[in-house]
Amino acid sequence: MTLSQSDFAFVSQLVKREAAIVLAPGKEYLVEARLIPVARQLGAGSVGEFLAGLQRRPNVADQQRIVDALTTNETSWFRDREPFTALTEVVLPELVQARASARKLRVWSAASSSGQEAYSLAITMQEALPSGWGYEIMGSDISTEMIGRAEKGEYSQVEVNRGLPATTLVQYFDRIGTHWRVAPTLRRNVSFRLMNLTAPIPAMPPFDVIFLRNVLIYFDVATKKSVLHNVAKLLRPDGWLFLGAAETTIGIDDNYERVAAGRTSAYKIRAAVPAGTAKRG
Structure with a gap:
């Protein structure tokens, strides 16, 4: 996993602004793991490449994809009963x-x-x-x-x-x-x-x-x-x-x-x- 601190800061700020979710330092691995499928789906060679392109050319749809990827949480039927x-x-x-x-x-x-x-x-x-x-x-x-x-x-x-x-x-x-x-x-x-x-x-x-x-x-x-x-x-x-x-x-x-x-x-x-x-x- 190779997510840079600047990329992590960009994602953290985006998710905080759009969903009020706080990504504390140490969550870099989670962020990259969640964004790998998004980057691949959009044809990027890596998460870093995907985020670099997004920062150069802001795209609301791709920003929403990031929010979706990082706010999709564990769920099940009758959870905790x-x-x-x-x-x-x-x-x-x-x-x-x-x-x-x-x-x-x-x-x-x-x-x-x-x-x-x-x-x-x-x-x-x-x-x-x-x-x-x-x-x-x-x-x-x-x-x-x-x-x-x-x-x-x-x-x-x-x-x-x-x-x-x-x-x-x-x-x-x-x-x-x-x-x-x-x-x-x-x-x-x-x-x-x-x-x-x-x-x-x-x-x-x-x-x-x-x-x-x-x-x-x-x-x-x-x-x-x-x-x-x-x-x-x-x-x-x-x-x-x-x-x-x-x-x-x-x-x-x-x-x-x-x-x-x-x-x-x-x-x-x-x-x-x-x-x-x-x-x-």
């Missing part, structure tokens, strides 16, 4: 009582990658909600490539083997050659949109549940505060926020409180601070 168990056993029973008149729930998978989390949430809602209830799942991601894959809803055998029980696979997916495609019963309740969580978030109806998992760990403290502040405006006053196991609002945004949810924990807007009025800090 406990948040989905908590959703079924704790959160949904409470929300079913609270939304008895509307009989509909909205859920946001805020960093949906290639769609596994969003469709896992759809399966959970499909199986746990009472008959006659409706739901909407919205997935968002900063990567155009991942949004395209999620909208297609088609996965290889290797991908479906990562956390998807065989009975669930057969029930909610259709076999298409060597791949599996999400069945219409799920797909009609799930939508995806391109979104940068660190930029102003577009106006949307509020959500009952938000999964913002394994995202904040890539941001500095100021960006975490900004993201949590913006998310609060889209979480209903009695809604639930799920973060990754290594993430917390504690010491970052005091407008949230951590609450037990089965064998895991989640976050809610403090009762004294209505959603959408929280101050940063």
Whole structure:
């Protein structure tokens, strides 16, 4: 691996500017490994050659390819399992009582990658909600490539083997050659949109549940505060926020409180601070 410090600095600044992701020194190997396929696809002899050309002749499409390559992260079906168990056993029973008149729930998978989390949430809602209830799942991601894959809803055998029980696979997916495609019963309740969580978030109806998992760990403290502040405006006053196991609002945004949810924990807007009025800090 031969990524120069100047090339690493260029990529770091680009990703920080476009996605607010901090690439600390020592990540040179990761950056080069992620960009080798991009360079090859574009006909460059090396990552250094690709970056040199891009710096001489800035190209928005190629810059987006870099952001996509460095923001595409690990994903699987029902990842870490406990948040989905908590959703079924704790959160949904409470929300079913609270939304008895509307009989509909909205859920946001805020960093949906290639769609596994969003469709896992759809399966959970499909199986746990009472008959006659409706739901909407919205997935968002900063990567155009991942949004395209999620909208297609088609996965290889290797991908479906990562956390998807065989009975669930057969029930909610259709076999298409060597791949599996999400069945219409799920797909009609799930939508995806391109979104940068660190930029102003577009106006949307509020959500009952938000999964913002394994995202904040890539941001500095100021960006975490900004993201949590913006998310609060889209979480209903009695809604639930799920973060990754290594993430917390504690010491970052005091407008949230951590609450037990089965064998895991989640976050809610403090009762004294209505959603959408929280101050940063």
